[in-house]
Amino acid sequence: MPTSRNGSGQLPPAAVSATGLRKSYGDKTVLDGIDLHIPTGSVFALLGPNGAGKTTVVKILSTLITADGGQARVAGHDLTADPQAVRAAIGVTGQFSAVDGLITGEENMLLMADLHHLPRGEGRRTAADLLERFDLTDAAKKPAATYSGGMKRRLDIAMTLVGDPRIIFLDEPTTGLDPRSRHTMWQIIRKLVTGGTTVLLTTQYLEEADQLADRIAVLNNGRLAAEGSAEELKRLVPGGHVRLDFTDPAAYHHAATALREATRNDEALTLQLPHDGSQRGLRSLLDRLDAAGVEADELTVHTPDLDDVFFALTGDTVPSPNQPTEAAR
Numbered sequence: 201m202p203t204s205r206n207g208s209g210q211l212p213p214a215a216v217s218a219t220g221l222r223k224s225y226g227d228k229t230v231l232d233g234i235d236l237h238i239p240t241g242s243v244f245a246l247l248g249p250n251g252a253g254k255t256t257v258v259k260i261l262s263t264l265i266t267a268d269g270g271q272a273r274v275a276g277h278d279l280t281a282d283p284q285a286v287r288a289a290i291g292v293t294g295q296f297s298a299v300d301g302l303i304t305g306e307e308n309m310l311l312m313a314d315l316h317h318l319p320r321g322e323g324r325r326t327a328a329d330l331l332e333r334f335d336l337t338d339a340a341k342k343p344a345a346t347y348s349g350g351m352k353r354r355l356d357i358a359m360t361l362v363g364d365p366r367i368i369f370l371d372e373p374t375t376g377l378d379p380r381s382r383h384t385m386w387q388i389i390r391k392l393v394t395g396g397t398t399v400l401l402t403t404q405y406l407e408e409a410d411q412l413a414d415r416i417a418v419l420n421n422g423r424l425a426a427e428g429s430a431e432e433l434k435r436l437v438p439g440g441h442v443r444l445d446f447t448d449p450a451a452y453h454h455a456a457t458a459l460r461e462a463t464r465n466d467e468a469l470t471l472q473l474p475h476d477g478s479q480r481g482l483r484s485l486l487d488r489l490d491a492a493g494v495e496a497d498e499l500t501v502h503t504p505d506l507d508d509v510f511f512a513l514t515g516d517t518v519p520s521p522n523q524p525t526e527a528a529r
């Protein structure tokens with residue numbers, strides 16, 4: 201999401217800026233110098249495998265634990281000098297929900313309103329508005345323990361919003377949710393951002409980062425292995441190609457002669473050519489096949505995706521590098 205400039209042509213202050221964040225437990229270094237810059241009004245995804253340190257970053261930035269080194273400002277307030285002001289500006293929903301299962305959804309909301317010292321009437325209005333916004337009005341009078349995982353997660357975020365935070369940290373907001381609930385949660389997050397909220401989310405899901413985030417940082421071994429938009433990250437890894445599959449050996453050999461630069465697999469009767477993902481490149485390939493008078497039985501385009509980036513950056517192997525992502529024909 202573009203960051204708008206104010207009247208003086210200056211960029212608005214970052215919602216979160218951190219330099220050199222470090223954290224160790226005993227002799228285990230969890231964060232080894234993390235720099236973050238999250239523009240106001242954007243969605244920033246911190247992506248990393250289990251144990252990479254994502255929750256540790258969220259805990260530091262939300263003042264739940266202190267860093268061993270480095271500096272950070274959240275909503276313009278220094279984390280160490282003014283933790284109270286930081287807490288007042290943020291909302292956090294963690295992997296371990298703040299929802300109390302023994303009381304109803306509405307009571308959970310009213311409890312939050314009390315914690316934020318909202319006058320009674322205003323607290324009731326805010327609770328009702330948020331319950332409606334999160335599609336929980338019908339379930340409002342039922343104990344939260346009877347809610348589905350998706351409903352609990354929605355209630356958790358609704359509770360976070362009672363204090364009207366400008367910045368919210370969502371620690372793995374969709375872990376354990378079914379695909380439908382995950383999509384609902386994505387819509388909720390998108391709406392929050394449309395309303396001007398800045399979101400820092402952690403996720404293990406590449407698709408989630410791709411869908412939601414303006415910028416993505418990949419955390420690995422205590423360091424940021426890369427940072428950029430999904431498109432920028434995808435450009436970091438090679439791997440775009442077109443694969444042509446043939447069943448007729450004569451057609452295969454004919455095509456292989458016409459496309460000399462292709463990597464051949466004579467057994468599988470497939471040809472693979474580097475491809476930049478452009479329409480022009482694809483058209484030129486099809487023209488060459490037409491000119492040679494051959495037609496492939498199947499043509500698949502593989503565009504590098506965040507999976508490729510993630511596995512390349514975190515040092516793991518890509519499970520199936522030739523898995524096509526988009527069938528072109």
Ligand SMILES: Nc1ncnc2c1ncn2[C@@H]1O[C@H](COP(=O)(O)OP(=O)(O)OP(=O)(O)O)[C@@H](O)[C@H]1O
Binds near residue numbers: 225252255256257
């Ligand atoms: N209080 C603690 N004491 C000791 N080690 C800890 C503590 N908290 C976290 N760690 C360790 O720090 C590392 C990073 O943990 P963290 O929870 O930040 O990872 P994560 O990226 O959020 O992982 P996940 O995706 O599994 O939630 C892990 O190896 C974890 O065991």
